[in-house]
Each structure stands twice: as structure tokens, then as C-alpha cells.
Amino acid sequence: MTTTTAPTAPRALSAARTTATAARVLRQLRHDPRTIALMLLVPCLMLILLRYVFDGSPHTFDTIGASLLGVFPLITMFLVTSIATLRERTSGTLERLLAMPLGKGDLIAGYALAFGALAIVQSALATGLALWLLGLDVTGSAWLLLLVALLDALLGTALGLFVSAFAASEFQAVQFMPAVIFPQLLLCGLFTPRPDMHPALEAISDVLPMSYAVDAMNEVLRHTDVTTTFVRDVLIVAGCALLVLGLGAVTLRRRTP
């Protein structure tokens, strides 16, 4: 037999395969400059719009603007990931990859890495614009805003990956956005502080990860240093992202009916 590679059992997570996957996802995006432009520019345009909607009350812009810096990356990454993984499933490339020595963790970590990198650029642009050009008044450090935004992006990637398993078409995948993201958006404290909600809704908002993302942003908005509440919120968002990524890995099956 002429084999050049020794047949070894694949490990659960291989750094080389993960980075190769991330590089591949970014290469795919590079052939689609319009998507990149939309991902990077739409959040900035929304912030500019918001700034002048609240032209008369800059304080309102501070609260909502800071919260939105955490919400934008979550929504964009959710949409992009759910469509990208759905395409991977329907094009047969997922079946091909899973018939190859690629770990499920490699695939998921590769996606998270690629979209995480994009989320850093997106969040840096949006945060920079909000702080220096639109006059968003934040007490804490801009780096903490960026950290929360990145974790939100990771959570969005994780949720998108997970729900794509339940979508049979792009139509369904897009409909998961209102189903999964809108309730969180309504309950996260963006429109009214969570303690003012009906107790039942407040209880629900307590178990939704976006509430903690927005809470963390508000902590940075009001406090100069890293508060314990901020640390707790950040850990909850990160924990949820990892949990959902794990659930996403379970939905990838090597054998399908």
C-alpha cells in the first residue's frame, strides 16, 4: 500500500486543523466583500442613527448606545454563523469533513475563531466611533467594552451554530433570528430596566444570556474599575457561550439517517 500519512486516530481538538478551518472560513468571506462591508458598517450606521435620534437627550444615548455595542456583535454573528453552517450542512461539505479526520471540536473552534476575529474588528470600529466621534460617555475602560462585545460575538456564533441544526433551509434559519434573538432583546433591559418588568418576565430575563451582556455594558458605563458584578456578568456570558458551543458540537453527527 502506498500511504504517505500514517493512519492515526484523530484527536478531539487539533490546533492545526482548527486554524486551517478558521483560515478557510475567512478565505470564503474574502471572496464576498459585500458581506464583510455589511457586517462592519451596518452597526456603525445604526449607532450614528441612534445618536441623532436621541439628539435632545444625550444621557439616553449613553445607556442605549453602550448596551447596543454588546447587542450588535451578537446579532450579526448569530446570522452569519447560522447561514454559514447551514450552507455547510446542505452543500455536503459537512458530511465530507466528518468522513475525514476532522474533530467536531476543530470545526466549531475554527468557526468561533474566524468569526471572533471578525467580531474584534467590528466591535473596535463601533466602539471607537461611539466613544470618540459620537461622544458616548463611558466611565470605565473602552477595553472592557471591547471584551464584552467579543464575548457577545462568541455567544452569537454559538447560538447560530446551534440553531442551524434545526433549520432545513435559509428561510427557516433567518426566522430563528426573531425567535431566538428578539425575546432576549426585549427582556435584556434595553427598553426598560429589568426590575421594572412584570416579575414573571424579570425571572425569564434572569436566565437569558443577553441580559448579562447588557448588564456588563452598563457596569462599564457607570464604574471606573472592574466591579464584582461585571466579573460575574462576563463569566455568565462566557459560560453560556461555551455551553451552547458544546451543544452545537452534539448536533454534528458523523452518521446521519
Added chain:
Amino acid sequence: MMNITSGPPDPHPHAVRAEALTVVRGPRTVLRGLGFTVPRGRITGLLGPSGCGKSTLMRAITGTQAKVGGTLEILGLPAGHATLRSRIGYVTQAPSVYDDLTVRQNLEYFAAVLDPGRAAAERRRDHVGRAIADVDLTAHADALAGNLSGGQRSRVSLAVALLGAPELLVLDEPTVGLDPVLRRDLWNLFHHIADTRGATLLVSSHVMDEAERCHRLLLMREGEILADDTPEALRSRTGADTVEAAFLHLVDEAVAAGRAKETAR
């Protein structure tokens, strides 16, 4: 002449060995108690009408099919074994490549999955170049897969399966939609791979004239194996001139036998 070239005794003389192989998909039993072997280093054709279970059998062999019952050994290991994933090349019926990557980028990614790490970069470049040349796409190496014709895209998909010199190639209808010249070239390539690289090929088709190019044939109908023989033996056994006529003869026989069984009841 039909014997496998002599060598040291191999503990696993068959590339594929199936016994009482059954596959259930939803409410339907797609494969019913199949028993057959695929010899190593040869081209075995899997022929039969659409919907007879060819693709399901191939998915079972590559370890991507759920609910597989009975015995199915691939290269001496149970189908779906983790170490088999780098030893089997699999081409699905629909080309599974990334439309928004170029031909070379597609192959580079799958090569990195098979043979990862910076140390293997040079070897990967060779493999990618050879695979693209094998399927005659060198002139289109930097074109986006999505911009290629259907036949070209299916050749990209085939090139991916050739990466890393797999011991078993499972090709589901690789010549569908190709012009006669390309079909001839691909069959020459399959023979070249079997002869020079010692690989085993399992090729499905519903075009019967391609059967003559195989060393062995598995004829399938409605989830069962109708015949497992060489093309010559099939023709002489049924007294037919072509494999197509032999197949039709065997189908008629099976239908008649089924009717006889029913009337006897």
C-alpha cells in the same frame, strides 16, 4: 488473470466484506441482508437502477450512514472506525466543495484536514498539485468553484477524494453529466490509480456501458445484490452480449422467481 497480484499473505484480503448487511432509513429497509466482498487493488462497479440502494451502501461503507445492521468490515476494521477516515476517499453524488473558494483553496483546506501542521506544508502542496492535475483542472486551479461547469465541479470533488493517496476510493456516480472524452479520461485515471497506487475503487453508476471497464461487478436491485461476478462471467452465464443485456436478463429472472413464489403461496 483475475487473481490479486501475489505478495505476502494479507490478513485482510478484502477491502470490503459485508455479511447480512441491513440498513434502515425511516420506515424503509433500504438494504436487505447483503453479503459480498470487494477485492483489494481492483475496480469494482456497483450498478443498478436509481433508488436501488447504491448510495446508501456507499454511505454505510464510508461510515456516514446511521442504523447499519450486520457485519461490515472495511480494510479489516469495522465501518466508521476513526482510523479509516484518513484511508478512505469518498465522493458524494452532488459535488461537495465550497463554491466561494477557488479550486486550489478547496483542495488546500481538505489537504490540511488530512495532513495538518506546518511541517507537512510542502507535501501538501505536492498532493494538491497532483490531485488537480489528475482531474485535468490545472488550467482552472485559480477559478472559483462556483463559477465552474457542473462537470468541472464534480471533478473538483473527485480531486478532494484523491488527496493523501487513500487505500479505498468510494465514488458515487463520478461520471454523471460528463462528456464522452472526459468519461474515458476519468476511467483511464481510475485504472491508473488502481494499477500504480494499489488502491481499491468502488464506483457506482447506472450507465451500463461503464460496467465493461470494471474488474468486478456488483449488480443491485431493490436493496438486494443480484449478481457478484466479473463482466465476462456475467455475460457468458446469461448468454448475453453486453452487461446491460445480462442485467436485464437477471432482473427478468428475479421478477419471474418472485411471481412463482407468490403464486405458490
